[in-house]
Amino acid sequence: MQIQDLPYPDPGAPDARSGPRFLWWLWRNQTGGQLKSLAWGMLHFVSVSALPFCVGLAVQAVLDRSGTRLALTGGLMALCGTGIAVGDTFLHRSAVTNWITAAARVQQLLARQAAQLGSALTRRVAAGEVVAVSTGDVEKIGWFVEAVSRFTAAALTVAVVCVGLLVYQPALGVVVAVGVPVVALAVLPLLPRATRRADIQREKAGRATELASDTVAGLRVLRGIGGEELFLDRYRSASQEVRRAAVRSARMWSLISAIQVLLPGLLMIAVVWHGVHLAREGRITVGELVTVYSAVMVLNYPLRHFEEIAMAYSFSRPSARRAARVLSLRRATDIEGAREAQVPGGDLYDPATGLLAPAGRLTAVVCGDPDAAGRLAERLGGHPAEPGASVLLGGVPLDDLPLDSARTAVLVQDKDPVLLSGSLRELLDVPSSGAVRAEDALAAAQCGDVLEALVQGSLDASDPLDARITERGRSLSGGQRQRLALARSLITDPEVLVLDEPTSAVDSHTEARIADGLRRMRSDRTTVVFTSSPLLLDRADRVALVHEGAVAAVGVHRDLLDSEPRYRAVVTRESDDEPAPTSPGDENVADGNALLGALEQLEEIEESA
Template structure:
């Protein structure tokens, strides 16, 4: 049993599909060499079987020498046993090589996804990345599956050529020249197959991408009655993929027919020449039987070589797609530097806006343009190093983008506005590392006011979460994400609109709990929001206009002194200015929150 993930095999060679395949071969060369060895033994046993039969006939049966016949029969039995054992070991090694190449490719793509930041989503859709790991990696594995058989076929072909030369030099030349010519003759069929497989891969990737996007937006589509439009688009993509697959099937059928025809012609010609030499007395009867056995054996190398070329084409197509993903420049890089993160809680300074995040305080960011506050949160979380080089963020005395990425990720946590939940138990969802007790998990859930999530769960924390948390409402997903962020107990916690999908009463409880939990000297909390209830619980609020700090102070102070701030925070006359609702007023939810989520009167999506 092999453990997964595999050990780091170094940086993949992305200069070409062939170089990437060679890199994979080097990463699993031990198993690959074993497979080639077992495949060679297996094929050599097959190649020697006709020779032993011929010798048994000529030296044992025809002269009536029972002792010699017994010797050759014993050798044949031993050869059969070795062939059976080597066939089993070859198959095990072939499957292992296949899966190693496929899973290692999936592993490097997964590692790329986790390290690339927003670079991949900007270039590829989710469906395209999924198709790369689920389909292309398996296509790559196929070439390593057939490698052992191909190596054995080459050795078997050379051995048979030598044995046939011992019988007849004319037939030896037929084998030595005819087999490569038969393989070359099938290239005329393989070339269209390569083009059609590439087209089919493109159509399949587009269909998968459309399917993933449709599933992700299914709730919204149903809400506006637009699912039939996307169903029709998916049907069109599916039909295009089917037609492309049919063309691939045509080429595969042509390839199979060409194999049968070419191999048949070669076998008939080879056997006919041998029969003519037997009739003329040039060869013995046993040698004729051996020649027929060689003709049957040579079918295997020809078919294996054609199969290998077909799989190699698919592997090249898959490797090209994986290289496209892996060669996408990452948004963040772990550079070699002597700069280390601060040894104690330190201030974060964003030079673009002038915002200073003071340790031990709850800070809020409000902006007239939500894009500016969102960009600030991304810079504080070090999502794009290129941006930080131009707009520097310092943590303590040094630039944030020069610090070790692992330290930044472990000490600065950003909880995005769009909650992401994955399949697994609720406990694994909230505590992926498994470092916290149930009591600590429940305490974080209490901070996020997410206790109602357990009302419909029979197994509590052991209950299975469906893909993307679709079994929960939008507000429940948002609060579970908040609980997960709080549970990490990060030194710096950046929350982007953490309560946009909950009602006012729940939001008030969350604001109080956040202040109680995060108001300690070792924690810094940054909340990007325009909610009066959250802002009232903050120690300080920074108001941005045109991407710069326009004013800073408490929520109450800014309401009383900065009209532009009041206009952004309050939506109408439904607030008294300090977060309390006034009877008869209009909707009291901030405009920036309502623009992001469609909520019911209860606050849930």
């Protein structure tokens, strides 16, 4: 695989059982590139290591006044120089290719995982961790996968040089053959501690990234409640913890680097000291001494790769572990599904809670626990937390359907939907049935003021659909983002639309109009709305109260308000022994009928005006 051939047609099925297994799987899937890098690395390192022998031969040729041997040695040195240049050039090319292709494979795997799991991914893994894996962790994983072949070439070269010195000059070769393994393995006792410190640094950095991501995402809300400085202080504290952990990790790696400099120096001193004594005794020639000395000096170059591979593995192991954790997440059944591609119709039924959403009806679900409501919405979208908990659509388990068919059948809009940057036209250009126009969906979601705000904020857009939306829609209010997301969901026109608190950030008057528009646009489609708003509940054909993981009551809003205390406690926020509030300014309106009547009077006043 070359860089110009990216992306991969199929990145493969990763071994995500553990971080090391995932690294090994990546390496095996790049065997061709790894062997190529190993071959060029051997050419480069062997050529570098052969220079000392050429230098020794040249020195001895000068001492023996042999012009022929000197010319021959000069030719060998030129050949070694060519090998160094060619090997280094193509080693760098192959190493960078291995690095980029490994990183690209991981990114494709993560992108495919995000596409398969959808919004369920961030429910199972923190968004900050996903960001950390798809950015910095990808580079560290690619670094280790690429460094393995260079390290192997360096290790083989060290072995070849040691054997060559034993054959060339046994008296000094023994010293080198014994000393080099000691130099290479001396840092092994320090690696576990260095790895632990690197793990701690990565863990603290991941938490800081999560905190920063959450703070940025909620900055508007934090400013509104005056909590901006509080969260900034928390991030500063987390950042300082990362700095301290990085310093402790750097100290250990500095010690390892110092040992990698000290021990080769001591080995060189030992070789020179012993070699001088042998030369004085006439047991070796000056050329042989120069050769062994130069070889020991040059060995420092491949020996540095022992430190690099240790560092690369130490930094990539926690990254690979996080990537493997994300990639190990699965749907309850296989992605392809056990049935043929189809979009079934009929009632939506959840066996776990007993919730039934009749086909073509608007069903509202009231749940006192927001987390339980989120899990139920996830399950209705075909992402159960455990196998065997699939919902049925028209009697067909969603898990038995291919992923594309399941997503065409059921669409879940999260409580906090994300708006991607770009024009409004691009935002609304989503896969759809084609039956719902963008203008109609925007009108049903009451996006008139949103369109005006987008046009006013854009300098070159006369058509609202051409106006630009900033990253995550941060220039819009929470209610405006909710309404645009609702319009996007209405355009898709799925068989089943599941909305989790779609109007929690809009005012009551707008909410009432949205409820009417939603009922009108989805008149012949199945719609499930998780809400506790009396305005939406009063428009629903059917209301289900979910209490302690099961449907506790079913009916219409007004009947449940009168007959079901648990329902009334969730909707009106009052307990059984508390009287209904009568203050007209109280936000907790106990009587939903009175609120609806007041809104109808407001509408009549507006129309008459």
